[in-house]
Structure formats: structure tokens, C-alpha cells
Amino acid sequence: MKKIYVLSIIGLLFLGAPVYAQAADPVVENIIKEANENSQLERLAHELMDVIGPRLVGTPQMKKAHDWAVTTYGKWGVDARNEAWGEWRGWERGITHIDMIYPRVQTLKGTQLAWNPGTPKGGVAAELIVLPQVKDSMDFQKWLPNVKGKLVMISMNQMTGRPDYNWEEFATEASFKKMKEEREAQSNAWNDNMKRTGYNSRTIIEVLENAGASGIVSCNWSKGFGVNKIFSARTKKIPAVDLELEDYTMLYRMVEYGDKPKIKIVAESKELGVVPTYNTIAEIKGSEKPNEYVILSAHFDSWDGGTGATDNGTGTLVMMEAMRILKKMYPNPKRTILVGHWGSEEQGLNGSRAFVEDNPEIVKNVQAVFNQDNGTGRVVNLSGAGFLHSYEYLNNWLSAVPEEITNEIETNFPGRPSGGGSDNASFLAAGAPAFNLSSLNWSYWNYTWHTNRDTYDKIIFDDVRNNAILTAILVYMASEDPYTASREQIVLPINPRTGERRTWPEPRSPERKGGIDE
Structure with missing residues (x-):
């Protein structure tokens, strides 16, 4: 059974992991400067949470959010599209x-x-x-x-x-x-x-x-x-x-x-019949390895007791802001950069599972997926997700991130694969290196997770801004890496309840006809 180590990033710099000294990188410096001096987070949060509101799958607000994201990316010169993957019971909340x-x-x-x-x-x-x-x-x-x-x-x-x-x-x-x-x-x-x-x-x-x-x-x-x-x-x-x-x-x-x-x-409330459901995909084409991919990941839908601000409006903001900054400061990446804003995560990771099922050639060539979901806090934990050599490439990519951000992060190498919980699990089940950027909770589980209080005022923009910087730099470093990230998996430990060895999660098909009586 493999040992699992939980170490701070700074500690790892002195423990033999092959992290290479990084000279001042103008792209990294420009990413940090753009994020701090020209942040679009507050405006994006207002447009998404205040104006569009909650994004329950099957509602007109969910479709408005998808269309808004495509339009917003277009203003930044980023190609974006809505990809239909299923159908859902159409419904709209009224007074x-x-x-x-x-x-x-x-x-x-x-x-x-x-x-x-x-x-x-x-x-x-x-x-x-x-x-x-x-x-x-x-x-x-x-x-x-x-x-x-x-x-x-x-x-x-x-x-x-x-x-x-x-x-x-x-x-x-x-x-x-x-x-x-x-x-x-x-x-x-x-x-x-x-x-x-x-x-x-x-x-x-x-x-x-x-x-x-x-x-x-x-x-x-x-x-x-x-x-x-x-x-x-x-x-x-x-x-x-x-x-x-x-x-x-x-x-x-x-x-x-x-x-x-x-x-x-x-x-x-109103019944709206059967409506299509979507993922929004945005893309910056790779210049040297266009058929290899670095993916930014966040679910777009929410429950509708509040406005879905921390679940998962903040994850959405991180990925949109990171993509905006990358397009401006790194417009010709080596690998293709994709962002997936997934639909119907709340009902079982359906949007991301559909993408994985429908795009095997993309998934086969993923360099890394960076997913963010659980709240507004700064990222404090990063797991290697069960990939044996994840400590090598993740540490190398993290070495370019400012210390004031990495000082807050603990890593868990090699970690274990997640079988559910958020959209990184959809990619992990298909063997793709997918990593969850896990956040400090800010009373997430009691106060904002799926609640009537998950609203704009709970967003901690300093933490979200740091997460956007972290994500943009990780994506940049993963795209530039001359090596392909290893997919070698650890041998999972024995389950003490069954006495049998745990196995890697299996891919699961999405629910493509949600809430529809057949």
C-alpha cells in the first residue's frame, strides 16, 4: 500500500521533488498584474448572480446564463459555444x-x-x-x-x-x-x-x-x-x-x-415542457499541440434557494476570469485551453459526464483538468488524485505561483481518486489527470451550500482573485510543460470493511432526460 503524505508546498521544495527554479516569467508577472489591477470579478458576479440569478437546470435562467457566458467570452475574443447534451423538465419559479x-x-x-x-x-x-x-x-x-x-x-x-x-x-x-x-x-x-x-x-x-x-x-x-x-x-x-x-x-x-x-x-411556478440542457465550452486553440488539452472546469448550474453565489458562482468566476486573463496575456498557448461550464452537476455531474462520454478523443489527450467548486474561499488543498507521479508535475507548475498563494496550500500526494462530489470525478473516472482546487469553507456547509443564503454578499473577492491567479498560472504552466503529465495510477489500498482492494472509479453515463416522465 502506498503511503500518502500531506505536506505544504514550501516543504516540498526541500524534499527532493523535481521542482525547477523559475526565473522571472513575464507571462506569470502579467497574469498577476492583470488579475490585481484590472479584475472583472465584481462585474461578472453582479451580472451572473444579481441579474441572471439562480441557475436551476431546465429553467430559463439557466439558458440565459449559458448565453451570457458565450456573449461575454466573445467580447474577450474567446471562441465559445453552447453544446446540447440532453433534455430536462422545463420549469420556472414564479412568485x-x-x-x-x-x-x-x-x-x-x-x-x-x-x-x-x-x-x-x-x-x-x-x-x-x-x-x-x-x-x-x-x-x-x-x-x-x-x-x-x-x-x-x-x-x-x-x-x-x-x-x-x-x-x-x-x-x-x-x-x-x-x-x-x-x-x-x-x-x-x-x-x-x-x-x-x-x-x-x-x-x-x-x-x-x-x-x-x-x-x-x-x-x-x-x-x-x-x-x-x-x-x-x-x-x-x-x-x-x-x-x-x-x-x-x-x-x-x-x-x-x-x-x-x-x-x-x-x-x-410554470411548467415549460421539455427543454434542452447545455454545457458552455470556451476555447483558446493550441499553437504547437492543438490536439492536447488543458481544461478549466466549474459547474454552472445551482439550486435556487439563493442565487448560487458560492455553489458554484465563484468557481465559474474563477474560470472565466482566468480564461480572460490567459487570452490577454497568453494568446498562443502550446496546448489547447478549454473551459467547461457544466450543466446539471447538482443532479449527478450530468454535464461533465456527458462531455466525457461524448468527447473521448479530447479526454484521451488531456494534460490536466483544474476544477473548482466548493465555495468562495482561497484554495487550501490540492490532491494528486491517485496519480503516482502527480507530485512531480504539479509541484513544477505550482513553483511559478506566488508564495503568498502557495503558502496557504497543503498538498496530498499521491492522494486518491474522487468517485463523485464534483466534476473532476467525471474526468478521473476516464483516467484523465483531474485535480480539485479545494477551498477554505467560510462556513460553506451550514450557511451557503444549497441554501437560501447563497448570495453575492457572501463572496470573498480577495480569495476568489487569488484563485483566479492560481488557476491561470497552473493552466499556463501545464500548457507550456514539454512533458505529458503521467497517468500512472497508484495501487489503491484495501477497503477494511470488505477486505478487498479498492478500485479506480468507473465512468458513469449521465442522466440525459431529467425529470421527464416517459
Whole structure:
């Protein structure tokens, strides 16, 4: 089994890796100067996040984003095109309005879930009901007729809306410990009760709809102030909305106290039939090795609770800005430079998997793929992704990057291949050297990943600017490298759970007809 070393870049300079001293390189100097003195990041972020907004696959906003990227690249003199690779259920979010109408009037904070049918023109108004405590599945079936004509609350009533870090800062040690114990007991009891119904949190939704519920109300709290995860609906005809915790728990208490609260949901979404889905590809043709490729990679789509700023607007900005700078400062690369803005990553890496499946000749001749996805922070980790000699060429390319950027980065050589998670995995499965530029999280997982708070104001432009510099220089160095990057793979270790040796990920075909009933 190969040992895996985690070392800082600076440390590696003294440990025998073949990193060569770099004289002052005017291209590198110009890349850095252009990024710092003529950055287009703020303007691009405004146009993409503020004006176009979220980019859910199958929506008009997703198509607008693809067209905007092609137009923007054209202004920079970069050839770009939209490549159709599949079809998706067309859907457009409209106005969502959720109001408590009894026992008093209050506008509530929440939204309709994606791909949910719109309500009738006058909306849907009904009393709320919560899931009962049941002895077993028979007991649940006896209760089920109670949902007819009601809006059913399907999420646990959280006992606190304060994140743990807030408790840790202000509560006594005993109080914090007590809260966590009570919350764990509450969660266990909720999960056990759900099992006794005979369903889980997903399958129970269809059962409630078929039993005549007027709608589904959930709260997918993300363990931060005012923040919820927003995904897709699982109903076919009735509204499904997610309420922020403060309003959801208020309504839940009202139900438990017998106040019989009623709410009204107006959701003006539109079904748009079957629509094509795309990748946007931009290209700077290689001058010496045009049939070899260095690829910049970032998924273009997002969920639509917010505007997709850090997932993956910032990755998109990094790749667009790097491409703009490279076109200006390195217009005649040795190898062809491609950037892929992938569609439908959020539903299973579909855009990048389609590109890999449809372009075997390109993938076969990839020098390197640099992918960025997870948030707005500066890059702090780079893995060799399971390529045995990755420490040689990656270190050589990194040696041209300013120390104030590489000082922040830890490397993991040779690393292991990713089987999923982001679009680099699509290329890795086909054997192409693909590397994820992993970022400092800036509370990404709780506050912006797939949430209603993933918006422009969360972008840290200094970090994004550094990532654009890093990416542009890595692409430049990979393009100029006289050697082809080795694809030799490590021998993967034994899986302790199975006792068998792990294997390299296999290519997977994309979903090319998403959300379409056949």
C-alpha cells in the first residue's frame, strides 16, 4: 500500500521533488498584474448572480446564463459555444407568497421547492397538521385519513434555532450539554417514530399526497441563523414549500397547543415542457499541440434557494476570469485551453459526464483538468488524485505561483481518486489527470451550500482573485510543460470493511432526460 503524505508546498521544495527554479516569467508577472489591477470579478458576479440569478437546470435562467457566458467570452475574443447534451423538465419559479391567515395575519418566510407544480390562481389555504406519534404502521394508516384537506408539516420541530457555536460561546457548560442531550433524544425519537410509520422522510410525502393532503410544509434547517437547504419537491400536484425555522417552529407550536393555525400558499411556478440542457465550452486553440488539452472546469448550474453565489458562482468566476486573463496575456498557448461550464452537476455531474462520454478523443489527450467548486474561499488543498507521479508535475507548475498563494496550500500526494462530489470525478473516472482546487469553507456547509443564503454578499473577492491567479498560472504552466503529465495510477489500498482492494472509479453515463416522465 502506498503511503500518502500531506505536506505544504514550501516543504516540498526541500524534499527532493523535481521542482525547477523559475526565473522571472513575464507571462506569470502579467497574469498577476492583470488579475490585481484590472479584475472583472465584481462585474461578472453582479451580472451572473444579481441579474441572471439562480441557475436551476431546465429553467430559463439557466439558458440565459449559458448565453451570457458565450456573449461575454466573445467580447474577450474567446471562441465559445453552447453544446446540447440532453433534455430536462422545463420549469420556472414564479412568485411564492406564504401567509398565516389564522389565528392572526403574518407573512411567512419560505419558498416553493423546485419543480413543484404551481397552485391554482387563488392559492391554497388550509389548516396545518403535524405527523402523529404512532405505535406501528397500522396505527399510522388509521390516522392517515386525517390529512385530507390539510397542509401537513413533515419536519421535526427543532428545539433551538441557535447554531451550536452560539450556544458554545454564551451558554454554561451544563446548559450546552443538556441542550445537546435533549436534542439527540428528540432526534432519535423522531426518527424512530418515522420508521414506525413504515416510511421515511421522502417516501411519506407521496403517501400524504395520495391521501388527500392539500400541501406539504417542511423546514430543512441548515443549523445556522436564518438558513435552510432548498432542494426539489416530491409532490406531483400539490404545493410543497420550505419555511424558515423561526416561522416553522412557531406554527408547529400553534398546532401542538391546539390553536389550529391556517396558512395560505400562492406559488406561481410554470411548467415549460421539455427543454434542452447545455454545457458552455470556451476555447483558446493550441499553437504547437492543438490536439492536447488543458481544461478549466466549474459547474454552472445551482439550486435556487439563493442565487448560487458560492455553489458554484465563484468557481465559474474563477474560470472565466482566468480564461480572460490567459487570452490577454497568453494568446498562443502550446496546448489547447478549454473551459467547461457544466450543466446539471447538482443532479449527478450530468454535464461533465456527458462531455466525457461524448468527447473521448479530447479526454484521451488531456494534460490536466483544474476544477473548482466548493465555495468562495482561497484554495487550501490540492490532491494528486491517485496519480503516482502527480507530485512531480504539479509541484513544477505550482513553483511559478506566488508564495503568498502557495503558502496557504497543503498538498496530498499521491492522494486518491474522487468517485463523485464534483466534476473532476467525471474526468478521473476516464483516467484523465483531474485535480480539485479545494477551498477554505467560510462556513460553506451550514450557511451557503444549497441554501437560501447563497448570495453575492457572501463572496470573498480577495480569495476568489487569488484563485483566479492560481488557476491561470497552473493552466499556463501545464500548457507550456514539454512533458505529458503521467497517468500512472497508484495501487489503491484495501477497503477494511470488505477486505478487498479498492478500485479506480468507473465512468458513469449521465442522466440525459431529467425529470421527464416517459
